[in-house]
Amino acid sequence: MNVHSKTVAPQVAGGVVPALNYISADFLREEAELLWPRVWQMACREEEIARVGDFYTYDILDQSIIVVRAEEDLIKAYYNVCPHRGRTLTEGCGHTARLFCKYHGWQWKLTGENSRVIDRHEWGADLTDEDIALKEVKVDRWGGWVYINMDPDSISLEEHLAPAKMFLDPYDLGGLRYHWRKSTILPCNWKVALEAFNEGYHVQTTHNQMLRYMDDITRSYAHGRHAHFGYWEALPSGSKSRRLTNGEPTEDIRPGLLDYMEDMAATLNAGSSVQTVHAARRVMQEVPPGTPPMEVLQKFGQFIFEYCASQGAQFPAITPEQMYKAGIDWHLFPNQIMLQGPTGLLGYRARPNGMDPDSCIWDVYSLQRYAPGKEPKVEQEWSMDHEDVGFWGKILTQDYQNMAAVQKGMKSRGFTGARPNPLQEVAISNFHKSLVEFMDEGR
Ligand code: FES
Numbered sequence: 001m002n003v004h005s006k007t008v009a010p011q012v013a014g015g016v017v018p019a020l021n022y023i024s025a026d027f028l029r030e031e032a033e034l035l036w037p038r039v040w041q042m043a044c045r046e047e048e049i050a051r052v053g054d055f056y057t058y059d060i061l062d063q064s065i066i067v068v069r070a071e072e073d074l075i076k077a078y079y080n081v082c083p084h085r086g087r088t089l090t091e092g093c094g095h096t097a098r099l100f101c102k103y104h105g106w107q108w109k110l111t112g113e114n115s116r117v118i119d120r121h122e123w124g125a126d127l128t129d130e131d132i133a134l135k136e137v138k139v140d141r142w143g144g145w146v147y148i149n150m151d152p153d154s155i156s157l158e159e160h161l162a163p164a165k166m167f168l169d170p171y172d173l174g175g176l177r178y179h180w181r182k183s184t185i186l187p188c189n190w191k192v193a194l195e196a197f198n199e200g201y202h203v204q205t206t207h208n209q210m211l212r213y214m215d216d217i218t219r220s221y222a223h224g225r226h227a228h229f230g231y232w233e234a235l236p237s238g239s240k241s242r243r244l245t246n247g248e249p250t251e252d253i254r255p256g257l258l259d260y261m262e263d264m265a266a267t268l269n270a271g272s273s274v275q276t277v278h279a280a281r282r283v284m285q286e287v288p289p290g291t292p293p294m295e296v297l298q299k300f301g302q303f304i305f306e307y308c309a310s311q312g313a314q315f316p317a318i319t320p321e322q323m324y325k326a327g328i329d330w331h332l333f334p335n336q337i338m339l340q341g342p343t344g345l346l347g348y349r350a351r352p353n354g355m356d357p358d359s360c361i362w363d364v365y366s367l368q369r370y371a372p373g374k375e376p377k378v379e380q381e382w383s384m385d386h387e388d389v390g391f392w393g394k395i396l397t398q399d400y401q402n403m404a405a406v407q408k409g410m411k412s413r414g415f416t417g418a419r420p421n422p423l424q425e426v427a428i429s430n431f432h433k434s435l436v437e438f439m440d441e442g443r
């Protein structure tokens with residue numbers, strides 16, 4: 001099946017991504033001027049600001065933005081600064097009836113109007129309501145996420161996400177809730193971190209334990225500024241990789257499928273793990289050996305659906321064809337990545353860490369589909385130990401082992417640029433093409 005659609009941009013050829021895009025302080029400064037102040041970026045999940053008065057402070061480089069639920073169905077975003085003498089107003093997340101400055105006590109309604117200036121009469125007519133209201137930042141929502149954009153003249157979020165949304169909307173991502181969330185600082189450029197998670201080409205070496213139960217050869221496509229990859233040309237899940245079998249297909253995929261799901265649960269613990277392990281066990285018990293692979297996978301899908309229903313969780317109205325077309329991994333420009341599924345999602349976000357091109361703030365989270373009222377209360381956890389398998393799981397620690405080594409290698413006098421695979425790493429070449437184009441438009 002052709003995964004292209006009429007909105008799909010032509011595939012971007014490999015090309016060379018200049019090393020300087022990852023290592024130069026000048027390039028990071030250009031991003032700080034021409035990318036981040038102009039682009040839609042995911043600030044938080046709606047569930048983090050579920051009640052009126054809940055706020056989340058989103059920081060990007062030297063900018064800080066307050067995202068707050070001002071009314072039941074009204075989310076607002078403001079620059080996190082007091083119009084009196086510039087103190088920041090919030091830090092982290094919390095709940096408040098009004099916004100308040102700890103310096104001289106000015107206050108604002110959640111809708112941004114100033115509600116208190118101590119001794120305001122002393123300014124006379126020199127202080128207008130507009131002067132002392134919080135300064136708004138554009139905000140919009142999609143898929144359960146809240147996005148902000150500092151550019152008042154930007155395109156809409158709808159338009160920005162359009163080429164990806166058409167593939168992802170059937171998953172009802174807004175119906176997912178946090179399962180776990182972890183953050184750290186990675187010793188590499190924010191794009192190096194992202195690019196470890198928007199391609200499947202590294203699996204054969206970095207995660208080579210997975211080849212025993214999956215055929216790992218991916219294909220990737222650009223969709224406007226976004227891109228995805230999937231296993232459209234691979235053997236069915238549960239097959240051994242063709243790299244191990246000289247291309248021979250696996251006759252009975254059932255044991256591989258169970259191994260795959262159990263190993264993922266043990267080494268990644270992403271949101272869909274419970275359902276998929278349960279379904280794969282049922283496949284072993286209820287589907288006879290010798291069943292053709294596509295029938296096995298159809299049963300597997302049916303058992304996942306049944307498990308969801310038995311737990312009272314609402315399975316989305318998505319067709320197998322829609323799931324097939326969506327692939328498994330999306331990179332939403334500029335810095336959001338997700339491995340999506342009908343019952344769970346693994347998400348990633350990278351942001352520059354100050355003006356240091358060699359480090360980034362890295363967030364990983366798992367979302368899951370819960371029965372209403374069964375959603376856990378999930379706290380954000382931090383660890384700076386990237387080798388802590390107990391905290392991160394085996395898969396992420398394997399990925400992290402490449403980060404500092406790539407950042408160091410890219411500074412070598414023997415390295416001029418990256419050469420993404422033209423079929424399997426289109427998300428990387430498209431990302432850099434889009435990044436440079438986007439920044440040029442802002443000049
Ligand atoms: S700086 Fe905020 S009230 Fe003075």
Ligand SMILES: [Fe+2]
Pocket residue numbers: 196197202206207395399
């Ligand atoms: Fe990986």
